Structure formats: structure tokens, C-alpha cells
Amino acid sequence: MSVPTCQVAVLGAGIVGAACARALAQADFQVVIIDPNPIGSGATAAGMGHILLIDDSPAQFALTQNSRQQWNDLAPELPDDCEFVKCGTLWLAADEDELDEVRRKEERFRAAGVAAEVLDTRQLAAAEPNLRAGLLGAFFIPDDRVIYPPCAARWMIEEAQRHGTQLRTGVSAIEVTGKEVRLSDGSRISVEFTVHATGCGTAKMLPGVPIRPRKGHLIITDRYPGFVRHALLELGYIKKAHGTDTDSVSCVVHPRRTGQVLVGSSRQFDAESKDVDPRMLARVVARATEFLPGLTRLSGIRAWTGFRAATPDGLPLIGPYPELPGLYLATGHEGHGITTSLGTAELIVDHLTGRTPRLPLEPYLPARFSGVPAHA
Amino acid sequence: MTPERQFDVLVVGAGPAGLAAACCAAESGRRVGVVDDNPDLGGQIWRGERVHPHHKEAGAWLQRVRTASLDFLPGMQVIGQNGPGRLLAETADGACELRFERLILAPGARERFLPFPGWTLPGVLGAGGLQAMVKGGLPIEGRRVVVAGSGPLLLAVAAYLRTRGAKASLIAEQAAWSALLPFGLALLRTQPDKTRQALALRWALRGVPYRTDCWPMRADGDGKLASVTLTNGRRTWSVPCDYLACGFGLVPNLELPLLMGCDVRAGFVAVDEMQQTSVNGVYGAGEVTGIGGLDKSLTEGQIAGYAATGQPAKARRLVAARKRSQRFAATLNTAFALRDELRHVAAPDTLVCRCEDVSYDRVRRHESWRAAKLQTRCGMGPCQGRVCGAATEFLFGWPTTSVRPPIYPTALANFLESPANPASLA
Numbered sequence A: 001m002s003v004p005t006c007q008v009a010v011l012g013a014g015i016v017g018a019a020c021a022r023a024l025a026q027a028d029f030q031v032v033i034i035d036p037n038p039i040g041s042g043a044t045a046a047g048m049g050h051i052l053l054i055d056d057s058p059a060q061f062a063l064t065q066n067s068r069q070q071w072n073d074l075a076p077e078l079p080d081d082c083e084f085v086k087c088g089t090l091w092l093a094a095d096e097d098e099l100d101e102v103r104r105k106e107e108r109f110r111a112a113g114v115a116a117e118v119l120d121t122r123q124l125a126a127a128e129p130n131l132r133a134g135l136l137g138a139f140f141i142p143d144d145r146v147i148y149p150p151c152a153a154r155w156m157i158e159e160a161q162r163h164g165t166q167l168r169t170g171v172s173a174i175e176v177t178g179k180e181v182r183l184s185d186g187s188r189i190s191v192e193f194t195v196h197a198t199g200c201g202t203a204k205m206l207p208g209v210p211i212r213p214r215k216g217h218l219i220i221t222d223r224y225p226g227f228v229r230h231a232l233l234e235l236g237y238i239k240k241a242h243g244t245d246t247d248s249v250s251c252v253v254h255p256r257r258t259g260q261v262l263v264g265s266s267r268q269f270d271a272e273s274k275d276v277d278p279r280m281l282a283r284v285v286a287r288a289t290e291f292l293p294g295l296t297r298l299s300g301i302r303a304w305t306g307f308r309a310a311t312p313d314g315l316p317l318i319g320p321y322p323e324l325p326g327l328y329l330a331t332g333h334e335g336h337g338i339t340t341s342l343g344t345a346e347l348i349v350d351h352l353t354g355r356t357p358r359l360p361l362e363p364y365l366p367a368r369f370s371g372v373p374a375h376a
Numbered sequence B: 001m002t003p004e005r006q007f008d009v010l011v012v013g014a015g016p017a018g019l020a021a022a023c024c025a026a027e028s029g030r031r032v033g034v035v036d037d038n039p040d041l042g043g044q045i046w047r048g049e050r051v052h053p054h055h056k057e058a059g060a061w062l063q064r065v066r067t068a069s070l071d072f073l074p075g076m077q078v079i080g081q082n083g084p085g086r087l088l089a090e091t092a093d094g095a096c097e098l099r100f101e102r103l104i105l106a107p108g109a110r111e112r113f114l115p116f117p118g119w120t121l122p123g124v125l126g127a128g129g130l131q132a133m134v135k136g137g138l139p140i141e142g143r144r145v146v147v148a149g150s151g152p153l154l155l156a157v158a159a160y161l162r163t164r165g166a167k168a169s170l171i172a173e174q175a176a177w178s179a180l181l182p183f184g185l186a187l188l189r190t191q192p193d194k195t196r197q198a199l200a201l202r203w204a205l206r207g208v209p210y211r212t213d214c215w216p217m218r219a220d221g222d223g224k225l226a227s228v229t230l231t232n233g234r235r236t237w238s239v240p241c242d243y244l245a246c247g248f249g250l251v252p253n254l255e256l257p258l259l260m261g262c263d264v265r266a267g268f269v270a271v272d273e274m275q276q277t278s279v280n281g282v283y284g285a286g287e288v289t290g291i292g293g294l295d296k297s298l299t300e301g302q303i304a305g306y307a308a309t310g311q312p313a314k315a316r317r318l319v320a321a322r323k324r325s326q327r328f329a330a331t332l333n334t335a336f337a338l339r340d341e342l343r344h345v346a347a348p349d350t351l352v353c354r355c356e357d358v359s360y361d362r363v364r365r366h367e368s369w370r371a372a373k374l375q376t377r378c379g380m381g382p383c384q385g386r387v388c389g390a391a392t393e394f395l396f397g398w399p400t401t402s403v404r405p406p407i408y409p410t411a412l413a414n415f416l417e418s419p420a421n422p423a424s425l426a
Ligand SMILES: Cc1cc2nc3c(=O)[nH]c(=O)nc-3n(C[C@H](O)[C@H](O)[C@H](O)COP(=O)(O)OP(=O)(O)OC[C@H]3O[C@@H](n4cnc5c(N)ncnc54)[C@H](O)[C@@H]3O)c2cc1C
Pocket: A011, A012, A013, A014, A015, A016, A017, A018, A034, A035, A036, A037, A038, A039, A040, A041, A042, A043, A044, A045, A046, A047, A048, A049, A050, A051, A052, A171, A172, A173, A174, A197, A198, A199, A200, A201, A202, A205, A215, A216, A217, A218, A264, A265, A305, A306, A307, A308, A309, A330, A331, A332, A333, A334, A335, A336, A337, A338, A339, A340
């Protein structure tokens, strides 16, 4: 029996796998992308779709800047159903500490030459009339956007398909052995390289990869155009996202192009069931309502949960898996994988081609964790 | 602050199944509550019976309800779960938590609507929907109505509209005459009561053509319905009308059972001999376990009511009656099975999902309901796929297997913590 050859197998058709497939196909690799589920139906379907800059570490700042630039360059090409809207981000400061953080952010952004602006109480109230009175100000990042991720993933895969990529949904990879990927339907694909873009699924196939699923709750409303105009985040968000192991809730509210308002979100480790937990949802709504009191009147039509693939240091795992030559990881994007999918894809092409990278490779290498066998 | 109510047995749905369940459960002396989103009890068929009695059987049951000791909670819609043993309901005054030891789910069914070109024109409605609007005061006197689709409901709706002065110009049944004949014979043989009802209905509809083997192909009109084009697969013709009332059978209201984690088999809530679902202490009765009409709903409701309150002997006495009604249901469902041609009536640009404006062409490209939803937003609007989900289930064979809370849209305030369920803010 002949085993079909293919240069690269991308495991996972979420936003990260889709972006990798597209970039690899454009770099003339023969790609096959594999997923047991429909395109973009994992964390990619659950996420909020904020394309944003995160400056909590130099590596995250670099990766999100690179990625956001790529997203914004794609704007003219993205099909309408991706609902790509340049709404900008407002980081909300509720107290003096948070106002200090606004000032630190301003310095970092200025040093990096990235457009941003500090809003005072009055300017903030004018920008978002539905915010409660008394917020101290905000950090405004005009070039951040929101997107509808499942359609963006599909579009990237269509782009890859135009460059010859094959898509195989309905089968999962069950084993990767050097030059071969074994699939659940009994078939095998022989490969030069494999890219593991399986999100929370990575840890199941490759024990030792330090990824923990981190559950989040969201709820979306009926259509209320103009209720919020920017993607809103409380400044406490970053502390809660990375600082702690305990359950946390922060105010994250997005306007969707449809006029719907998307309200998030929570962070919980060790929550296995994907069911909506009414208590956690109540906390999410309560927190958002502290910033936007009028939210209580809006009609909520659907709540859901998703799992972020969290790593110990909050940075993704991008690069060779030391134990198995030919296997690369593109996973562990926690709450920012929609944004950082494009930068991740660029890094994966850097690794596979050996070309000169624009981003540093080291901060994202899987080998940085002792849990990952590091003989490479 | 969310108020709360506590029951030994909580029944969701005050149609025939729910009422029968509640009466039987109340015989045990336990605390029984019946919640329904309508202002009055009765469900789809007995709605308004308290004020305008029509059905003999309804009268007897309503009498039983009156004398039983149970709490009726009208105008309250169950929208979700609030943890184990608790449901969240919405009333005109806000949220309310309903607590229970045992739960009987009797949420009934809704009509299936299938898309065809022109179905979104004003004047095209669900058959039961038009009936409800007329009951609610819509003037219908002298208006020309075509009733189309499938099932005995078409006759009931046409007869009702006629009593309110509508000109029923045609009842178009998609099933073939040859499929209906064995059903008619079975009815004669085994269900003299139903035969009498059917004859009475036919008498009420004398002069109204009942055509089998035909179905709507298209609705036409300039901004408003003017006529419907029907076909029998060989020939097409138009009938002018002011209203087109359509229903293509019934589909169970599975949202709440799915949310509770009840197993669904072949499109219905799976139950055991005692009407218990796969979830311990949660029972299902009536149209949610299989479309079968009044007798089945009443019998299953009684069994569930007895079983949920430790009266299994009484429940067992009804098992034979249930079998009879289920057999009748099976004959009914075979007779009125939807024909394959109905899968091909929609044009590429016919909307399937009205909330999100998604066309047939965009939906059919996907391999599953989940993929279609994600990529087209079909079923993601305020109705949460209640209309298009039932259509795509038939059109493409996509079953509904999961549901997201809330099962009906509700103000975000209703998700906030109840005092009984405290959780500190972040
Ligand atoms: C509540 C919430 C809010 C978020 N908000 C944002 C935001 O605003 N901005 C942002 O940038 N990010 C956000 N994120 C994060 C973002 O959604 C994720 O980081 C991103 O979707 C990860 O994409 P992925 O492709 O790695 O994973 P996934 O989308 O989960 O894709 C992994 C795929 O791998 C497949 N798979 C699994 N095992 C196998 C196997 N053995 N073989 C083949 N395929 C397999 C799965 O079926 C799945 O389709 C949010 C996440 C959550 C949960």
C-alpha cells in the first residue's frame, strides 16, 4: 500500500492551524490540515475575537504587535462575514493604581512607537456614554479591532487551499512518529514536518507539554447598536489573566458589527465540564454591570464557555518539540490566540525554512519548560 | 434579589401532559407546582378552555385541577438551570428561582416550518401561529385563507378559522392519499372516538376542498401575500389568498430537556417505563417524548405524576393505555411523514434563518448544523434556531444535540446572583 506524501501536516483547524496552513502554503509547502471537527469549532468558536496589543511582557508585546500589523494589513482582503471592525480598545482605569498603570502603558507604547492616547474622565464619558460615572480615565488604542474568528479561520484555510493545501475534517491525528502521522480512520500520511496546532488538545497527545485548560464564560445580547463603541477592558484584566491561579472575573465588553454586545469573561482552572455554570455567569454579568450599569436591561440571547490553552508563563509554545525531530508546536495561546495566530504562523515558517526571523524565536520555544524534555 | 419557590414536584408545562402529571402527583399529598409561560393553563389544545369550554375531556381535567392541591404558576417562563435542583424562570417582575426534588418536563411541541420562496412575505404564517393570533383578536372574517403543510392540525386550524368567519379556500396536505388511507382505516378500527372527532371536523369543513398530494411551492405578492402556488409534482397552480397558514408537522421543545442533560434519541426525549429520563428524578411526558396527540400526553402525564411521587402501582395500570396511544401515534406519524420533494422547494436565495438573514444556498454548503451555525450564524439570532433548526433537521438531516442557555432571551439582570446562591464579586 502506498502512503501519500505531503510535506507538512498541520494538526488542528482552529485559527492557529488555519494561519499556519496559509503561511506555509504561501511559502510553497505542501500542506494537509487535519481536524476531527468543523473548521474553527474549538476555542476559536468560543473566543471573543479581540485583535489587541498586550504589553505585559516584551515577548507578548512583540508578538501581538507583529500579529496586529498583519491583521490590519489583511483588512482589505478579509471577506465581509469576518466582521472585522476597527473599534479600538479602551483600557478602563477605576482607581489611582490603575491610572498609574495607564501612565506606564503610555510610556511603553511611546517607546515602541505605537499609536495610543490617554483619556481623562470627561473624554472617556464622551467616548462611552453608557459607562458609569466616576471612572478615572482610560488608555485608548485606536488600531485594535474585533473579528468573528470562525469565518476568519475558514477564510485562511480557503487561502491555503488556493495554494494546494488539502483539508481533512472528520479525522483526528492519533499518533505522530517522526515522518508519519497516523489518523483515526486508519490511514497514514508521511510528512517532513508536523505542526501541532491543537490548542487544549495538545496536552492530551503530548503529555508533558505544560498546557492547562482555562475555562471562560461569555454571554451575547440581542442587537443594541451603539450601546458600546469600543472594545472595553478593565485594567485589572491583565493582573487577573496572568497573576493568579484562582478563579477570576473581569469586565470585557465588545461591540459586534451586528449591534450585539459581547460580554465576558471569567478564568477558571480545573473546570472540566463545558456547561455554563450559573454562578460564574452571574459573576461575569455582575462585574460588567459595575462598569456598564445599563447592561442589566439588555436581553441576553446566548451564553457559552470555552477553554483557553494556558501555559505557566502566559506565552505560547512555538517551535520544535525537542523530543521528536520534525514535530513543531504552535499552541498554548491562552486568551490571545486569535490575535497571535498570524505571528505564530510567521514564526513557524521561520523555523521550517531557516530564513531570518523578524521576531526573536527564543521566548516562545517549547524547550523553555523543564516539563518538555529538552535534549535538543 | 431573586425570589424563590420550593416544590417536591415541579411540572414544566400546563398542557394536557403537565396537568395530568400535576393532578396525579398531587394525590400523593406532596407539594406540587406547575409552571407555564402562558397567562392561563391548557397548553396548545386547551388554551382558553377555562373561559370558553369546548372539549368535554378538558372540562373533566380542569375540574380535577381545581380540586387538586397544587400551585399554578402562570406567566412564568423557565429560561435555564440554576444549579442542581433549581430552575431559573422569568416573570413580568423579574427572575425567580424554582427549586424541586423531582421534575416533570412537559413542554410540548411547536410547529415545523419549511422554507419556500416567498415564505417571509407578510401574510404567510404558521398554522398554529395564525390560530393563536386570531384567538388573540386578529380579525379574520371574510379573509381568504389557504392552510398548507401536513398533519391533522391543518384540519383543526382550518375548522377553527372558519368558525371565526374566515373563508378557508383550500387545505393542502402534502401526504399522499395512499398513505392516509391505512391511517383512516386504523382509526375506524381502533379509535371510534377519534373517528367521530374526525368526521365532526370534516363536517365543520364541508365545502372546503381538502387536497392530498400537494404542497406550496411559492408565495407571491408585492410586499404582502397575494397568492400561493401549489404543486403536486406534475402540475402547478395558483390560489389567491390573504393568509397562507403553514405547518409541516410538530417538533418537540427539546431545549429544556437538553439543557438538563436528558438523553435524546431519534429526536425525542428518551424515557423508561415510568417516564423517567436519563437524568435521575427528571421525567418527561407528552409531545417531548414523541408526537402523539392528546391521549398520549394525558396518559404519559399521569404515569409521570404517579411515578415521580412513589405511586408506581397506579402508574403501572396505565401502561397498556400508553401502548395504545403510542401505536396510534406511530400510525399517525407514518401517514403524515414528510415527502422528499419538500427538501427541494427552497430556492438558493430563499432565507432559511430569518433572524440572521441566511439563505438556503449558504446553509447547504456545510456538513453539519454546528458548522453551518459557526460559518453563517444560522440559528444564532434571538430565536436560537427554533424555526430554522427544525427546518434544517428535515432538510439536511442535522439533529439538534446541544443547546446554550438561556433557552429564551432574557434581561441580563436575570442572570445576577440570587440571595440563596451567593458568590462574591470579583
Ligand atoms: C472566553 C474566551 C475569550 C477569548 N477572547 C479572545 C480575544 O478576545 N482575543 C484573542 O486573540 N483570543 C481570545 N481567546 C483565545 C483564543 O480563542 C484562542 O487562543 C484561540 O482560538 C486558539 O486557537 P487554536 O487554533 O490554537 O485552538 P482551537 O481553536 O481550540 O483549535 C484546535 C483544534 O485542534 C483540533 N484538534 C484537537 N485534537 C486534535 C487531533 N488529535 N488531531 C487533529 N486535530 C485536533 C480541535 O478539534 C480544534 O479544532 C479567547 C478564548 C476564550 C476561551
